[in-house]
Amino acid sequence: MTPQATLLHIQTVSPQSTRARWLKLQLYLGRRVFDRHTTTQALRLGLGTHVKFTGMKIIEQEARTIQFVAAHTTIPVPVIRQIIRVENEQRLYLIMDHARGQPLDKIWQEMSASTQSRVIDQLRGYIGQLRALTPPTPELVASSTGGQLWEPSRIGLQLFGPFENHEKFHTFLRAGHPLAAFDRPDIEYMRPIHHIHSLKYVSKFTHGDLAPRNIMCKRDGTITCILDWETSGWFPEYWEYTKAHYAPRCDQNWVDQIGSITGEFPEQLTGERQAQVHVEPIDLGTIQISAWP
Numbered sequence: 001m002t003p004q005a006t007l008l009h010i011q012t013v014s015p016q017s018t019r020a021r022w023l024k025l026q027l028y029l030g031r032r033v034f035d036r037h038t039t040t041q042a043l044r045l046g047l048g049t050h051v052k053f054t055g056m057k058i059i060e061q062e063a064r065t066i067q068f069v070a071a072h073t074t075i076p077v078p079v080i081r082q083i084i085r086v087e088n089e090q091r092l093y094l095i096m097d098h099a100r101g102q103p104l105d106k107i108w109q110e111m112s113a114s115t116q117s118r119v120i121d122q123l124r125g126y127i128g129q130l131r132a133l134t135p136p137t138p139e140l141v142a143s144s145t146g147g148q149l150w151e152p153s154r155i156g157l158q159l160f161g162p163f164e165n166h167e168k169f170h171t172f173l174r175a176g177h178p179l180a181a182f183d184r185p186d187i188e189y190m191r192p193i194h195h196i197h198s199l200k201y202v203s204k205f206t207h208g209d210l211a212p213r214n215i216m217c218k219r220d221g222t223i224t225c226i227l228d229w230e231t232s233g234w235f236p237e238y239w240e241y242t243k244a245h246y247a248p249r250c251d252q253n254w255v256d257q258i259g260s261i262t263g264e265f266p267e268q269l270t271g272e273r274q275a276q277v278h279v280e281p282i283d284l285g286t287i288q289i290s291a292w293p
Contacts, residue, residue: 008063010092012085020086023093027051049081050098054230056085057159058150059092061143062230068144069229073129076225099225105212107219108251116253118221123261126226127207127240131263135203135234139165143233144205151208151231153246154272155281166236170197175279189274196271201236208232210240210262211247212254238268245269 013019026045034044042052052059066077079097086093104119111119136146142162143149149161163169167179174182174193182194207214208231216225231243241262245255259265 008060008067008083010060010083010085012087014087015089019084023084023086027053044098045095046098048098050078050096052094052096053091056090056092057148058230059083059094061145061147061150062228062232063094065144065229065232069130069232072133073126075126075129076223077229078225078227099216099227101216101218101222101224103213104215104217105250107217108212108254111219111221115219115221116257119215119217119223120257120260122221122223123210123215126223127210127261130207131204131237131240133205135205137164138202139167139236140203140234141166141169141236149231149233153209153231154243154276160281166201166203169236173197173275173279173281175281189278192267192271193275193279196238196268201238203234204237204240206232206235206240206243208235208239208243209247210244210258212250213247237263238265238272241265242269242272 011019027043030043030045030051041054042050045051052062060083063080063083066080069075070077078099080094081097082093082095084093084095085091108116108119136142140146140162141149147162148159149155150157150159160172161169163172171178174197179194179197182190182197184190184194207226207229209228214227215223216227217223241258242265244258244262
């Protein structure tokens with residue numbers, strides 16, 4: 001049985017234990033010997049291993065999502081080796097095999113058109129596998145285990161959800177205001193939000209951060225691993241498309257290909273962009289809507 005197939009187990013160790021001291025030494029050396037990954041909460045520990053460390057719920061949920069995807073698709077995902085919790089620390093350490101290849105954003109411009117097309121074809125197939133999965137209920141918005149979600153680039157650093165249907169999810173995105181309050185033709189930014197939240201959707205399993213930096217690839221176009229599953233879950237079918245457009249510093253010829261991978265949802269992208277600028281999702285008791293009449 002491979003490590004990926006085993007049940008999720010979190011090893012708790014004391015700060016004074018040999019394992020904790022060795023982990024801290026690895027982190028210290030990793031920061032100085034190897035290049036950091038995309039954030040300060042992820043780095044290489046050695047030639048063959050990689051670690052992510054952040055909030056306990058976020059790391060545990062990512063690990064469970066990786067196992068879920070590995071069990072139900074052929075998508076290449078990180079191989080989990082160990083999850084460690086050091087007592088008195090409010091975070092987990094997710095230790096994984098270091099993925100082969102290079103981040104796609106580092107080599108995309110060097111690829112020929114045919115090699116880029118090969119990458120896109122693979123991604124279309126992998127995302128298609130995710131979207132073919134059946135949600136527990138048609139409109140569920142939740143993590144792979146039915147729990148809370150995390151979406152720092154669109155929602156914020158707080159956990160949110162789950163939601164039993166899209167109406168409740170969209171109400172959350174509208175800061176708790178009813179849909180009818182956005183039926184204001186005289187306020188330009190409200191029109192696209194009202195329109196996209198009036199439509200019916202089905203939930204699809206969504207990676208949620210489909211950016212070139214999260215796709216490990218060989219120079220011949222073979223995808224070796226898709227990384228960073230912490231924002232994944234069941235979302236309305238347009239979410240993969242709209243979220244993929246939030247990735248910073250992407251080449252335009254990559255952006256132009258997103259719809260061929262995820263399906264095209266341009267109206268939803270317009271509405272989402274307006275909502276992100278003008279409406280702060282309700283969470284901590286604050287409701288802020290710009291230009292509210």
